[in-house]
Amino acid sequence: MAQEIRLYTKYQLEEHCRVNLEGSQAHYLINVMRCEIGDRISLFNGRDGQWQAEVTSISKRSISLIALAKMRGQSPSPDLWLVFAPIKGKSELVVEKATELGVSKIIPVVTRHCVVRSVNMEKLEAHAIEASEQCERLDVPTLETHKDLSHLLGAWDGNRKLLYGDESGKGTSLTKVLNDMKQEKIAILIGPEGGFADDEFSMLRACGFTIPFGMGPRILRADTAAVSALACVQSHMGDWDLQPHFIGNKN
Amino acid sequence: MAQEIRLYTKYQLEEHCRVNLEGSQAHYLINVMRCEIGDRISLFNGRDGQWQAEVTSISKRSISLIALAKMRGQSPSPDLWLVFAPIKGKSELVVEKATELGVSKIIPVVTRHCVVRSVNMEKLEAHAIEASEQCERLDVPTLETHKDLSHLLGAWDGNRKLLYGDESGKGTSLTKVLNDMKQEKIAILIGPEGGFADDEFSMLRACGFTIPFGMGPRILRADTAAVSALACVQSHMGDWDLQPHFIGNKN
Secondary structure (H helix, E strand, C coil): CCCCCEEECCCCCCCCCCCEEEHHHHHHHHHHHHCCCCEEEEEECCCCCCCEEEEEECCCCEEEEEEEEEEECCCCCEEEEECCCCCCCCHHHHHHHHHHHCEEEEEECCCCCCCCCCHHHHHHHHHHHHHHHHHCCCCCEEEEECCCCHHHHHEEEEEEEEEEECCCCCCEHHHHHCCCCCCCCCEEEEEECCCCCCCHHHHHHHHHCCCEEEECCCCHHHHHHHHHHHHHHHHHHHCCCCCCEECCCCC | CCCCCCEEECCCCCCCEEEEEEEEHHHHHHHHHHHHHHHHCEEEEECCCCCEEHHHHHHHEEEEEEEEEEEECCCCCEEEEEEEECCCHHHHHHHHHHHHHHCCEEEECCCCCCCCCCCCCCHHHHHHHHHHHHHHHCCEEEECCEHHHHHHCCCCCCCCEEEEEEECCCCCHHHHHHCCCCCCCEEEEECCCCCCCCCHHHHHHHHCEEEEEECCCCCCCHHHHHHHHHHHHHHHHHHCCCCCCCCCCCC
């Protein structure tokens, strides 16, 4: 379907407020989408809902808009976190998919067998924003700076269950884990391609808030595992009973 | 975890049979893995289980092995099909993930809004084989040559339910669709990024074997939708109660 232009902005949005976009957003609107004065796009900021805004002026590197009317009220995203070990060349993909699947927070975690030990947060954030714009979310997941596994576990709020993919094969099936859960706060933890180290497994098992899970007899790549686990959580206890906001307007 | 070398071959596997590998498999073993005479690898062909084989001779472009012993008996993959509209630059990714998620058959389908209208079957098959080798499957999903949607629907065996992602937002949530199903044969159909055309929706709705489904309020990209839907089917009625075959051998 032909989709409207939706852009995330950090600015406050309210009636008649002016928003000035620069950098890549201005480039996109001016040079890619060839926006002209009077064109209308949608803006959201994660707090004030979605606003229709009109282009009021265009210069070489910036574009000004005025917010006209609120089209959708702010609705919360599911309270679901993803903790994942960065994957060479695929961390952006994981962030994009996790955003589409509605996670509220993403935390990269470095473990012993990680091939990638640093994370380009700016790049990940750009992917989270773009995915939010595309998938009709009204917010962007929070991206935390990466931490070591031990640091992450040490500072963990025990009220949130940390479900970790146990690629040793010893975890209970994710289906059963989710069936047995009440409406609890959840984070999914997916380790690196090389798996968790023995002492990391010990650390994980020693925590009162962790639950190991498996996803069947085939060994999933880390990015497949992340997407699959998040989809299952959303299917089991997320917001899949809701429909896209445009329902009724299109086909 | 350090994984053994597992390769798919079309040859029959039985005790003491000789297998000669050429082309990219020979290149991989000789130049990438630096195999030497006496080294052992695993072979599977989708019929005879997994065999341990020993390298008996190496030439510049081929490598010979002898099958020593059957290490795993052949076990069937779940009877789950994926029908998907090819996605620019991402069809290989979809085939890879679908293979990991255990589909038995993959059918590319061309619809009105497909940007990609032809499919490199050889490339897709290579990805299916590589994913099978990596994920510990004992078979490779069947890849059918691509067809038009009308042709596909016209020749469909009505005993298999075709669950199609209804990006118009009008489908019942996939969770509910799966909860309401008995142990039926299933295929998942994911349309192109541009969505199904109106007459395609009409065609789909007119078939007795189709069920539209939704996956919540966010618009998933086609590749995310394919992976998410397959994961949910496997979680609901697939083989996730099974564990990887090495369970007990490794941490």
